[in-house]
Amino acid sequence: MGENDMTRGPAIQVTITVTAIIAGTAIVITLGYFAVAYFTSTEMDWKDSFKFSVSVIVAAIAAYGAMYAREVRLKTAAGQQVQVTHQNRLVTAIEELLNSLRAVVATSASLQNSFVLRGRLAEASWILRFLDEGERVDQRIKIRDTFGPIRGEEAQIRDVLSKDKSLNVAIAKVLGSFEDMALAIRLGLADEELLYYSMNLPLTRLVDTLDGYINLLRRGYDTSAPNAPFDAARPHVDTIFIEVTELAAAWKKKRSIVTNSPFPELRRTDRFPVGR
Secondary structure, three states: OOHHHHHHHHHHHHHHHHHHHHHHHHHHHHHHHHHHHHHOOOOOOHHHHHHHHHHHHHHHHHHHHHHHHHHHHHHHHOOOOOOHHHHHHHHHHHHHHHHHHHHHHHHHHHHHHHHHHHHHHHHHHHHHHHHOOHHHHHHHHHHHHHHOOOOOOHHHHHHHHHHOOHHHHHHHHHHHHHHHHHHHHHOOOOOHHHHHHHHHHHHHHHHHHOHHHHHHHHOOOOOOOOOOOOOOOOOOOOOOOHHHHHHHHHHHOOEOOOOOOEOOOOOOOOOOOOOO
């Protein structure tokens, strides 16, 4: 082995070692960036995450290229020949860095999905706490006891509303809350599956109970004047409480309003036996 070969070996090892450190540091920094955002509940845009990952990896590749170019210049100045094997090592190192980039991108997508799911679950949990507050539960019970027996009987509905005008307020608050929940689900802001398993029965029963009331509103019924006749010139509005009624229709079929796919049945395990 010649002197050039003896000096070339350690130089190559040092170059590869330094490059490996840079590549490893790039990956650690990238994953650390995602981890900090995850544990601090910081919202992240996947495009920004991708740009950050690419920038770090490209910087590592550029650093290696700069070191390799410097070594070539030094060897050329010393009259040494740069062998093809060293170039192959460069190609191999770049391929490894590209593989690292693919892994980082895959991890970024996975973490991004995790951030989105956490946000939807948090929003759904807040909605459940809001709907389960004592005032709203009392309002749902009052509506059920009042309108349950009469359902779609328009004359009786108008009579009940004329005797107790506070019912209009209760219905507006309860239906309005469920309408907001339906919009949050439709827009992907809240987790539908969690809300379905928690609020399926209260929602579908409420919409069934108030079906006649909703139809009156859509036909132009003025809830502020229960005994007033219908105004034929008033436009028929089919979109009143449309989100909550469509959500209830989908949930009755045990299907998602967003994907139209069926909800999986919740199965109890031996850890939580029924009746024990």
